[in-house]
Each structure stands twice: as C-alpha cells, then as structure tokens.
Amino acid sequence: MEAKNSGLRTxxxxxxxxxxxxxxxxxxxxxxxxxxxxxxxxxLPKEARAMSRASGAAGDLRLLGRQFESPLVLILLFxxxxxxxxxxxTEASIILVIVAGSTLLxxxxxxxxxxxxxxxxxxxxxxxxxxxxxxxVEAPASEIVRGDxxxxxxxxxAPADGVIISSRxxxxxxxxxxxxxxxxxxxxxxxxxxxxLPQRSNCVLAGASVRSGxxxxxxxxxxxxxxxxxxxxGLQAHAPxxxxxxxxxxxxxxxxxxxxVLVLFVLIINxxxxxxxxxxxxxxxxxxxxxxxxxxxxxxxxTLAAGARRMARRGVLxxxxxxxxxxxxxxxxxxxxxxxxxxxxxxxSEALDADGVVSAxxxxxxxxxxxxxxxxxxxxxxxxxxxxxxxxxxxxxxKLDEIPYDFQRKRLTIVVDDGDDESAxxxxxxxxxEIIDICAIDSGKKRxxxxxxxxxxxxxxxxxxxxxxxxxxxxxYARSDECDMHFEGFLKFEDPIKSDAKAALEAMxxxxxxxxxxxxxxxxxxAHVAEAMGIDPHMLITGEQLAEIAPDALAPLAExxxxxxxxxxxxxxxxxxxxxxxxxAVGFLGDGVNDAxxxxxxxxxxxxxxxxxxxxxxxxxxxxxxxxxxxxxxxxDGRRTxxxxxxxxxxxxxxxxxxxxxxxxxxxVLPFLPMTxxxxxxxNVLTDLPLMAIATDNVDAExxxxxxxxxxxxxxxxxxxxxxxxxxxxxxxxxxxxxxxxVGEHMxxxxxxxxxxxxxxxAILVLRTQRxxxxxxxxxxxxxxxAAVAAVTVAAPFVGTLAVWFLLTPPSVWLVAAAFxxxxxxxxxxxxxxxxxxxxxA
Numbered sequence: 001m002e003a004k005n006s007g008l009r010t011x012x013x014x015x016x017x018x019x020x021x022x023x024x025x026x027x028x029x030x031x032x033x034x035x036x037x038x039x040x041x042x043x044l045p046k047e048a049r050a051m052s053r054a055s056g057a058a059g060d061l062r063l064l065g066r067q068f069e070s071p072l073v074l075i076l077l078f079x080x081x082x083x084x085x086x087x088x089x090t091e092a093s094i095i096l097v098i099v100a101g102s103t104l105l106x107x108x109x110x111x112x113x114x115x116x117x118x119x120x121x122x123x124x125x126x127x128x129x130x131x132x133x134x135x136x137v138e139a140p141a142s143e144i145v146r147g148d149x150x151x152x153x154x155x156x157x158a159p160a161d162g163v164i165i166s167s168r169x170x171x172x173x174x175x176x177x178x179x180x181x182x183x184x185x186x187x188x189x190x191x192x193x194x195x196x197l198p199q200r201s202n203c204v205l206a207g208a209s210v211r212s213g214x215x216x217x218x219x220x221x222x223x224x225x226x227x228x229x230x231x232x233x234g235l236q237a238h239a240p241x242x243x244x245x246x247x248x249x250x251x252x253x254x255x256x257x258x259x260x261v262l263v264l265f266v267l268i269i270n271x272x273x274x275x276x277x278x279x280x281x282x283x284x285x286x287x288x289x290x291x292x293x294x295x296x297x298x299x300x301x302x303t304l305a306a307g308a309r310r311m312a313r314r315g316v317l318x319x320x321x322x323x324x325x326x327x328x329x330x331x332x333x334x335x336x337x338x339x340x341x342x343x344x345x346x347x348x349s350e351a352l353d354a355d356g357v358v359s360a361x362x363x364x365x366x367x368x369x370x371x372x373x374x375x376x377x378x379x380x381x382x383x384x385x386x387x388x389x390x391x392x393x394x395x396x397x398x399k400l401d402e403i404p405y406d407f408q409r410k411r412l413t414i415v416v417d418d419g420d421d422e423s424a425x426x427x428x429x430x431x432x433x434e435i436i437d438i439c440a441i442d443s444g445k446k447r448x449x450x451x452x453x454x455x456x457x458x459x460x461x462x463x464x465x466x467x468x469x470x471x472x473x474x475x476x477y478a479r480s481d482e483c484d485m486h487f488e489g490f491l492k493f494e495d496p497i498k499s500d501a502k503a504a505l506e507a508m509x510x511x512x513x514x515x516x517x518x519x520x521x522x523x524x525x526x527a528h529v530a531e532a533m534g535i536d537p538h539m540l541i542t543g544e545q546l547a548e549i550a551p552d553a554l555a556p557l558a559e560x561x562x563x564x565x566x567x568x569x570x571x572x573x574x575x576x577x578x579x580x581x582x583x584x585a586v587g588f589l590g591d592g593v594n595d596a597x598x599x600x601x602x603x604x605x606x607x608x609x610x611x612x613x614x615x616x617x618x619x620x621x622x623x624x625x626x627x628x629x630x631x632x633x634x635x636x637d638g639r640r641t642x643x644x645x646x647x648x649x650x651x652x653x654x655x656x657x658x659x660x661x662x663x664x665x666x667x668x669v670l671p672f673l674p675m676t677x678x679x680x681x682x683x684n685v686l687t688d689l690p691l692m693a694i695a696t697d698n699v700d701a702e703x704x705x706x707x708x709x710x711x712x713x714x715x716x717x718x719x720x721x722x723x724x725x726x727x728x729x730x731x732x733x734x735x736x737x738x739x740x741x742x743v744g745e746h747m748x749x750x751x752x753x754x755x756x757x758x759x760x761x762x763a764i765l766v767l768r769t770q771r772x773x774x775x776x777x778x779x780x781x782x783x784x785x786x787a788a789v790a791a792v793t794v795a796a797p798f799v800g801t802l803a804v805w806f807l808l809t810p811p812s813v814w815l816v817a818a819a820f821x822x823x824x825x826x827x828x829x830x831x832x833x834x835x836x837x838x839x840x841x842a
Contacts, residue, residue: 016163016220017200018193024163024218030147032165034131043145126613128159131216146219153214155592157613158204161221164188168374169213169404174198174205183211183406197227209596209614212404214374258657266664273667283677300645306695307641315624316634317609323620325645326604327587328638331707332579333508334518334572334598335589337529338379339608339626341505341517342495346379346462348387353489354445356452362489364393365466369414369429372399380464383493400424401477407568410434410520415477426469428482429491432522433566435465439487449487457524460532462493497532504628505533511632512706513587518564518572526565535562543567546574554578572598585707591615591626606631639708640699646708646715647768648694653719655687655763658726665727666734672745674734678806679753686789687760693781700769700776714841722767725833726759729826741818746809750797751819753808757793758823761786766830770838773831794819 016024025031035043077099084092126141129151136151141159144150149165152158164170164186171183189202204217206226223229263284270280304321311318318324338344351363367388370381372395388394403413411430418425428435432453436446456463467485498504508515517535519526520543527537541549541557543566549557551574558564558578567575572588576598579586588595588602591611599605599618607619608626616622623630666674675683737743737751764786769776778786794816797808811819 014193017191017203020190028147033134034149035147037132148219150217152210154210154212156210158206158208160219161205161226162217162219164202165216165218167215169402170215171211172208174208283673303645303695311637314633315630317622320620324638325642328642329707329709330585330587332514332584333587334516336519337517341501342497346383346493346495348383349494350492354487359489362466365427366491368395369427371395372414423470424473428467432463432465435467438482438485439467440484441487457522460528464491502533508632523565526563530563537563543571546571555581573601576601636704639704642708643699643703644694644697648691650718651767654722655760657719657723662727662730674752675749683756686757690764690782690785696779696781750809754819755822759826761790762823762827
C-alpha cells in the first residue's frame with residue numbers, strides 16, 4: 001500500500017496523524033526517500049548528540065555525587081563540622097580525609113565499572129534500518145532524527161513515533177501503550193485530529209513491536225517527545241525491584257535497626273558516665289560507620305560489573321547487572337528445542353503429496369508461498385527457498401495478496417495469479433493440524449494423512465501441511481477465505497540434534513537447574529527430541545490440553561511435566577508464571593517475536609545476539625551462541641559473582657558487629673573509650689581495603705554447583721553467631737590487656753586498634769570460604785592487600801605522623817607478638833565455629 005497525496009490542506013496546529021503524506025514531508029523537512037547523511041548529522045546535535053556529549057561529564061558528576069548520598073557519609077560530614085566548630089581540628093581533618101578517601105575510592109571503582117557496562121550496552125544497542133541518501137542502511141536507534149524514513153519489519157521495535165508512508169500486511173503490538181494485547185494492522189491514511197491513541201491506525205509509536213509485514217515510516221517525534229517518552233517523564237516510573245534489590249533493602253533495614261540501638265546505647269551510657277559530649281558523639285558515629293558496610297554500593301557495583309565483564313568474555317552479555325544474581329539463582333530453565341537442543345539449521349528433505357509420494361507440485365506450491373511472503377522471516381521458509389534454488393526452480397506467478405502468519409492460526413496464506421483469468425489460487429502452508437482442519441477432506445483420507453504425519457514426526461522430522469483453494473478474484477482476501485481447501489501434501493524438514501546437547505543438558509541438571517522443553521512444534525517431534533536427550537517424554541502437555549487446565553491446577557502439573565508441545569505465546573507465559581507460583585526461579589530462553597511476553601515474565605529472560613529486537617529488549621541476558629554449555633557457564637559465573645557479593649556482606653557484618661558491640665560494652669567497664677573515633681574510622685578503612693578486591697576472589701566449586709538466593713535471615717544468623725564469637729573473644733582480650741598486662745589508656749587503644757585490624761583481616765581469610773580456609777586459596781589480590789594492611793597496621797604506631805594523628809603509642813615487641821597470637825587464636829576459634837555453623841546449616 002503506497003502513500004498518496006490526499007490534496008487536503010491541514011492547519012499548522014493539526015497533529016501529525018491528520019497530515020497527508022505531502023504535508024508530513026513538508027513539516028518534517030524531509031521526503032519519501034528520507035534525509036541525506038549530512039542533513040541527518042546536522043539534525044542529530046539538536047536532538048541527541050549534544051545530550052550525549054553532556055551526559056558523559058554529567059554522568060560522572062552524578063556518580064561522584066552518589067558517593068555522598070550514604071547516610072553514613074553525611075553523618076561523618078556532620079561530625080566533622082561539629083569538631084571544627086569546637087576547634088577539634090585534628091578530629092575534623094581525620095574524618096574529612098577518611099571521607100574523601102572512601103568516596104574517591106568508591107567513585108574510582110564504580111567509574112571503571114560503569115565504563116565497562118557502557119561498553120557492553122553499546123555492543124547490545126538496537127540498530128534500525130533507515131533511508132539515508134535514498135539507500136537503506138543500518139544505524140543506531142539512538143541516532144534516528146525527525147524526518148528520517150525508517151524501514152520496519154517483523155521482530156523490530158519502533159525507535160520513534162511517526163506516520164506510515166507505505167505498508168504491506170503490517171501488524172504491530174502496542175500493548176505497552178494502548179493496553180491492547182492483540183496485534184493491530186497499520187496502514188497509510190489520514191485521520192481526524194481528535195482520533196484517540198488506540199485508533200491511530202496510520203501511526204507507529206516508539207516501543208511498538210512489529211509482528212508481521214513491512215512498512216516505511218516517516219519519523220515525527222523522537223526521545224522524550226514520543227508518546228512513551230512523555231509517559232515515562234510524567235510518571236518518573238522506576239522498574240520493579242529485583243530479588244537482589246529487595247534483599248539489599250531488607251538487609252539495609254536490619255542493619256539500620258542494629259545501628260540505631262547501638263549508637264543510642266553508647267551515647268546514653270557515655271553521658272551517664274559524665275564523659276565529654278563531643279567525644280562521645282564522635283565515638284558513637286564512628287561505631288555506626290564501623291558496623292555498617294558503607295562501601296556496599298561500590299562493592300556491589302564493582303563485583304557485578306567485574307562479573308559482567310568476565311561473562312562477556314565467555315559469550316554471555318548482561319543487559320541489567322541485577323540479572324546476574326537472578327541468573328545464579330534459577331533452578332528451572334524453559335527452552336525451545338530449535339537451535340538449543342538441535343542444530344537450528346532446518347533443511348527441506350522432501351515435499352510429499354497426500355499419499356506420501358514425492359511431489360513436484362507440492363514443491364512448487366511451497367516455493368511460491370515461501371518466496372512471495374513478506375511477513376516474519378523464519379528458517380523454514382529459507383529452507384524451502386534454498387531447496388527450490390538447488391533444484392533450479394523459480395516462481396513465475398504474480399502475488400495478489402497475503403494473509404500474514406500469526407501464532408493463533410499457525411499458517412501463512414499467499415494468493416497468486418497462476419494464469420487463470422477468472423480465478424486466483426490460494427496457497428496455505430503451516431502447522432499440519434491447522435492446515436488439515438481447514439480442508440474439505442473425507443474422514444478416511446484425513447486419518448491416513450494423520451497417520452503419515454505421526455510417522456514422520458516420531459522419526460524426528462518437522463512436518464508442515466500445504467493446501468490450496470481456487471476462488472474468484474476479489475480486491476482483498478481475509479482469513480475467512482481459508483476454508484474448504486484441498487489438502488495437497490506434506491513438507492518434511494530435518495533439524496539434526498546437536499551431538500553435545502545431551503552432555504550439556506546433563507551438565508545443566510548437575511548444576512541444579514532443571515530443563516523443560518517448551519515448543520510450538522508438534523507433540524511427536526517434541527517427544528522424539530526429549531527422549532534423545534534422556535528426558536522422560538511421557539509427562540507431556542500439549543497446548544490443547546493446557547487451554548483446558550484451570551490456572552490453579554496448572555502449577556502442580558507444570559512442575560511435573562518435562563515437555564510442553566504445540567504451545568502458543570500466551571501459553572508459554574502461563575507456564576512460566578505457574579512455575580514461579582510453585583516457588584521456582586525460572587529462566588526462559590527464546591529469540592522470536594512470540595517469546596517476548598515469556599522473556600519479560602521470567603525471573604531471567606535469556607535471548608541470543610541474533611534474536612529479533614523485541615526479544616533482545618525483553619531479555620536480561622544475551623547469549624552470543626545459542627548453546628546450553630555457554631548458558632551453564634553463564635549461570636556458574638552468575639553464582640560466582642553473587643557469592644562474592646555475599647562474602648563482603650557476611651564478613652563485614654560478622655566481624656565488625658562483634659568488634660563494635662564489644663567496644664560499646666567496654667564503655668561500661670573502662671574508665672576511657674577503648675578507641676578514639678579516629679582510630680575506629682581508620683580501622684574501618686583498613687579492613688575494607690582487602691574487600692575492595694572481593695570481585696577477584698576464588699569461589700569454591702560447591703558454591704557454584706547449586707542455585708544461590710538472597711536470604712536475609714541467614715545473614716542475620718551469621719552476624720549473630722560470628723559477631724557474638726568475636727565479642728566473647730574481645731572481652732577476654734580486654735581482660736588480658738587490663739588485668740594481665742596492665743596497660744594504660746593510650747597503649748590500650750593502640751593495642752586494641754592493632755588487634756582489631758589483625759582479627760578482621762583474619763576473619764576475611766577464614767570466612768571467605770565455607771571450607772577449611774587452608775583448603776581454599778584466596779585470590780592473589782586479596783592475599784596481597786591483606787598482608788599489606790597487616791604490615792601497615794603494625795607499623796603505624798612507629799610512624800611519627802600516623803602516631804601523632806591517630807594518638808598511637810609504640811608497643812614493645814612482646815606486645816606486638818601478643819597481638820599476633822591473639823589474632824591467630826581468633827582465627828582458629830572462627831575456623832572451629834565456621835565448621836559447626838555450616839554443618840548445622842547444611
């Protein structure tokens with residue numbers, strides 16, 4: 001359908017859906033052949049490039065500003081201000097140096113992580129076909145400007161709002177904009193200015209996905225001026241929280257309660273004992289910072305980004321960092337068989353008539369149907385065309401009309417002029433059952449055809465049916481014309497099973513991830529492939545059976561079934577949500593237009609680099625190869641990344657909680673503070689340094705051998721067990737320092753500073769693994785930084801500037817040796833407690 005100038009004059013204020021084509025070209029300063037490259041470049045700075053240039057620096061400033069959003073940092077700045085007001089310049093300076101150091105360190109790590117993530121996103125950026133200088137080229141969707149003419153076809157996402165200037169069998173889904181879940185047809189036209197959004201049949205809106213056909217669209221609005229851009233700006237909507245984000249939030253609430261109680265307790269007790277308010281306040285604030293993992297946002301970003309880089313090197317690209325945790329947590333994977341369990345390169349082996357005899361007529365009919373269709377590109381049509389070319393065949397018939405393929409009818413119909421002046425020939429090709437059901441065929445021949453179909457399918461062939469009908473010529477053909485057809489025969493396709501698929505499937509299952517085959521193919525082929533994979537095909541549910549199952553009854557059935565066959569897109573989504581209701585974390589692997597709803601509904605949507613735009617945009621993870629082996633490696637990388645994130649949280653809360661509680665309790669019995677505020681803050685910074693390298697740490701094989709999920713209750717019990725152990729050990733240490741060695745205030749604070757850092761470094765090396773620590777080597781970075789921190793801590797009291805700033809007193813060699821002995825004793829005690837804890841929680 002080509003654009004025509006309606007000749008109507010439209011007011012300057014009229015909306016673009018009421019423009020005729022000529023007016024649209026004038027108003028956008030364009031033409032039917034689009035913009036020239038130079039003109040497009042000239043327009044881009046006004047609409048995008050200026051924003052892009054500014055976004056780099058602005059993004060860095062926002063990232064730096066985010067380091068100061070932490071309440072703990074703000075509390076420290078407040079404490080520094082108070083110290084400066086009362087002329088405690090040393091305390092104020094120390095706090096500012098520590099704040100600057102931690103924020104700049106966090107900024108540097110997050111900046112590096114954000115650059116790496118930006119590179120990954122650039123690799124996954126959507127491309128759009130656009131007319132430039134009259135030639136169709138591919139350009140980034142972000143560089144589309146007003147006046148461009150874009151070419152859209154099945155599987156594409158519209159990058160902008162515009163009016164259609166030509167179309168053919170063009171169906172789009174606009175559910176995210178209009179709420180209409182079924183595809184709607186779009187075509188050239190001029191509409192009234194008051195036409196509501198759902199009825200603007202001559203427009204394509206940004207975010208709409210193309211289901212079939214092709215169109216050329218003149219872009220009118222881009223970016224924030226599109227309908228979806230205005231909605232997003234007006235609502236300021238945020239994406240729903242992932243499980244990972246929910247876990248962080250719950251953990252934050254837990255920590256906040258502990259911090260508030262601890263700080264108030266210390267402040268009240270110190271005031272009751274008559275100690276200076278400022279000193280008590282600074283000590284309380286320092287305790288709060290010492291207890292809280294203030295580098296958690298940076299650690300999470302760095303660890304996840306490092307995981308994303310590592311996964312990218314292995315062929316797994318991450319679109320959303322939070323998806324790494326979810327990928328590591330999935331325990332069920334729903335996947336199609338084509339390209340995952342089979343080679344994904346279908347070839348036409350035979351074209352057979354209704355009696356199963358090789359037929360040149362059926363081959364010619366199939367070739368015409370596949371060659372002339374303009375809807376969804378698919379490998380079966382490509383296989384038919386390839387077979388026709390190999391046989392030296394060509395199509396001489398002229399196409400009159402097309403009834404596009406859709407996932408309800410599961411067939412494609414082409415109407416051709418085959419030389420008959422009075423009638424046209426309708427050729428339908430599609431799923432066997434959908435074809436045989438529209439044919440006028442007697443029961444005996446139908447049973448014979450069904451028997452042949454079952455025989456071919458059980459042998460592993462994918463089988464389509466071909467039917468024809470001759471009818472008088474009309475201007476437009478409809479789905480209602482697909483009736484009373486003559487069954488012509490079968491098309492047999494072969495898609496060999498991958499030689500390594502069974503081993504990959506077994507490896508996936510050994511990693512704790514069950515695999516369910518979800519396919520639109522027929523039940524016999526699905527059962528054949530499942531059996532070849534070692535999957536029991538007897539618990540198989542078809543789409544027809546699924547349609548009759550009530551939502552409440554589906555969940556237990558879906559959990560037991562291994563294979564789902566003859567499934568439509570809506571049913572795929574039902575299967576995913578049913579499994580989620582049973583408590584499963586579900587991954588869904590798909591790359592087609594019909595997979596988008598399921599990809600969005602799954603805990604982790606997984607697509608492939610060659611998938612259609614709408615599938616890739618709905619997915620969280622993109623595979624460079626559609627292979628279960630690559631995906632299994634990605635799952636293990638996700639588990640490794642999440643495990644390292646949990647290490648930081650458990651180590652800091654476990655060891656720090658014990659130390660801070662001990663110091664809070666010590667204020668009740670000591671005539672002085674166990675540490676100065678500056679010493680507490682320095683302890684916190686030093687013990688955080690090894691953990692900045694936690695993303696590089698080795699992870700035990702058993703941690704990647706099963707799904708990992710965020711469990712705040714387990715973190716809480718970990719904190720209590722190892723925190724209380726640390727507190728018991730601390731009380732004994734306090735007793736030795738005062739009652740055995742009889743040290744004074746400054747020596748006590750110095751030794752407790754040294755012992756605190758050494759014991760927390762020991763805790764890092766012990767608690768980073770569930771194994772015995774000498775059987776699980778840390779990464780060389782963690783080991784090197786831990787050794788450096790221990791050396792700096794022991795040397796600090798002997799370095800003049802540090803000793804003066806932090807009020808440290810040089811201890812004797814025997815006291816330093818005693819500090820190391822205490823740290824070793826703590827490490828051995830923690831090792832024993834860890835053995836008991838993990839046996840109890842196995």
